[in-house]
Amino acid sequence: MSAVLAHPTHGPNGVEVTASAPGQDALLTPAALELLASLHRLIEPQRQARLAARIERQAFFDAGGLADFREDTRGIREGEWKVAALPSALQDRRVEITGPVDPKMVINALNSGAKVFMADFEDSTSPTWANLVAGQQSLIGAVAGTLQFTVPAANGAPGKQYALKPFEEQAVLIVRPRGWHLDEKHVSVDGTPIAGGLFDLALFAFHNAKLLAAKDRGPYFYLPKLQSMEEAALWESALSHIEAALGLPQGQMKVTVLIETLPAVFEMHEILHALRSRIVGLNCGRWDYIFSYLKTFRRHRDKVLPERGQVTMTQPFLKAYSELLIQTCHQRGAHAMGGMAAQIPISGDEAANEQAMARVRADKLREVSAGHDGTWVAHPALIPIARDIFDEHMPAPNQHGVLRDDVKVGRDDLIKPSLGTITTAGFEGSVEVCVRYLAAWLDGNGCVPIHWLMEDAATAEISRTQLWQWLHSENLHLADGTLIDFALLERALLNLPARLGDTDALPGGKRIAEAIALLDKLSHDDELAEFLTLPAYEYLD
Known part of the structure; x- marks a missing residue:
């Protein structure tokens, strides 16, 4: 855990850094801090307005209101438009692995055989200052191809060395910053904490964007926990500002948005439209989506869900959510990514392990049969399972031609609770x-x-x-x-x-x-x- 400084370090242009970790001076250079300051001043007033809008909207739900499609954006939903062409490196995303940003995880995930590795500063990283600094350093080393890690020798066993495979054998790197609701309390501009997501994304882009662009690898990002098209538009403003500051072409940085809040499922067309010059897909963030359903309807006695193990993707409200996402994405020329298989191999119990892997196979078969273009796994051992199923049922790089015109999903389908x-x-x-x-x-x-x-x-x-x-x-x-x-x-x-x-x-x-x-x-x-x-x-x- 990093030590909080007794006296803050004053950076350029009103920036203060109130924590210390090894190597942070090379990370938080004056130019990097200038970018963070300019970005904060542009985005922070609008971020606070969007967070206030979330509170107001939740008060509506708490008073008995129900989520629904917006009337003022009907023209976007019914209009004829597509997102920008997808980059070649992201045409095939059939299996993605996710995990935190520590060096060992980054190396193993990039070497795993998955098509994509989502390096996660959000749900799978505890945002201690030491973790954040070390995570950025790990990703800089990964992009440069120099990242190595050694497990120290212990109990007579030699230390184990970890190193990256050649670049062309690695998974494509996508970085997930923190959501709009989280501050980075260790970095402030003009006395106000910077948004955690802006800190994560802008710092990674500052150090890696040009090299990744030269390799035709983005940079690429996953954007979490959006609740509205206005929040998507705020990310568009931030990304555009970073591109201008770094001298990148507009639209160079590509994004995938996780649809993991109940309000967002009613604005998928609108979110795609707000980011249409750079978005490449939407993802069924199933676990956060269930959490958002619970939180949205926390005061609705008729929408109490059963225990978590019974709330599966075959439940009608989750099936409707995933199929509407597929239909929406393919209508607009974007990927429809499936959700996470959270299982890990069960050692010492072959029968239990086979039951767990059978559940993974059934879940991935459901996804590819429904029309998803790829899926997530949490453990490298699940990559071959997911890949074999997608290879068998999706011989092309994706399934954009599966338009799912048969899907007819209305408001009530998306909010009907599961029984259990x-x-x-x-x-x-x-x-x-x-x-x-x-x-x-x-x-x-x-x-x-x-x-x-x-x-x-x-x-x-x-x-x-x-x-x-x-x-x-x-x-x-x-x-x-x-x-x-x-x-x-x-x-x-x-x-x-x-x-x-x-x-x-x-x-x-x-x-x-x-x-x-x-x-x-x-x-x-x-x-x-x-x-x-x-x-x-x-x-x-």
Whole structure:
């Protein structure tokens, strides 16, 4: 964890940096800080306006309002237009792997055999200052082709060396910055924290854009958690400003947008249109989408979802979401990317592992059969499984010709809740996942294997939000008839350390007590926190 400086470092043009990490001076050069300052001054007033609009919109939902398609943008949805031509490096994206930005992960992912690696500063990276600086350094080394990593020798075993394969054998790099809602508290301009996403994206572009452009590799980005076309337009302004500042052609930097909020699914045409000179696709960010459904309808007693394990992509509201995304993207000439397979191989239990891999195969077959152009996996072992299924059913680089004119999706299809139950195991599992993930995140680890699933902030958010909604819904019961109340939560929290056993062996095990206390507080609060990472961020650094 980085140390906070007693006295901030004053950069050029009103910039202050209030933390220190090895090598940051080479990263935060005067010219890089000038870019951040100019970008902040251009974007910050509009960012705050968009965040205020989110609060206003959520108040409408809390009062009983329902999400719907916008009447004022009907002309965009019904118009004849396409996005710009897709770059050759992104024509075939059949399998993408995602993960944090530490050196070992970056090397393994680029070498993995996937078509694309999404280097993630958002849901799978705990944004300690040390992690952010080291992540940017890792990506600079990856783009330059010089990144190496050595696991130190231990217990008589020699250290293991990691190095990149030749450039032409590597996955295409796409970087995901943080969303609009997150600040970077260690860097301020004129006394105001810069947006975390602008810090991540602009700093990466400053150091790597020209080299990537020379290699015909972008730079490329994934944009997370947008809720409206206006938020997409704000990214367009930021990207255009960066291109001008760096002397890049307009539209050089390409983006894919994750449709992972309920409001955004009603504005997919509009989001594509706002970014039409640079967008190459939309992605079904399924886990964050479920979280957004829960958060949007947190006050709607008729839209309480069952436990997470029962909310699968075959549920009607999720099937409608994914098929509408495919139809929309292909109508506009963009990729329709599928969602994440969070499973990881189960060692020591061949039967359980085969069941888990069978679920992966079924999920990927569903996606390619529906018309998706590619998919995500969380573990390298799943790449051959996903690739074989897409190779068999998608011999071309993509499926843009699958227009899905048969899809007829209206508002009610997208908001109808799934049926199911809440079991004791489901309730206690939500408590465990949230506590264990939060403990690891507080300890600097944003991507954690729990019960053979790779958990990140999105999946932890489902657990945290479901607990809050279940506890704040009157007269809600478990499948066995037990009332869901705060006494049930307290028992689960009290019993959790004993259930976990040797917590020192777990990622972030020494911070389990902190995580329990924070989840207890967030669950009792009368208002649902918009994002788990907002209050938790105060604990970092």
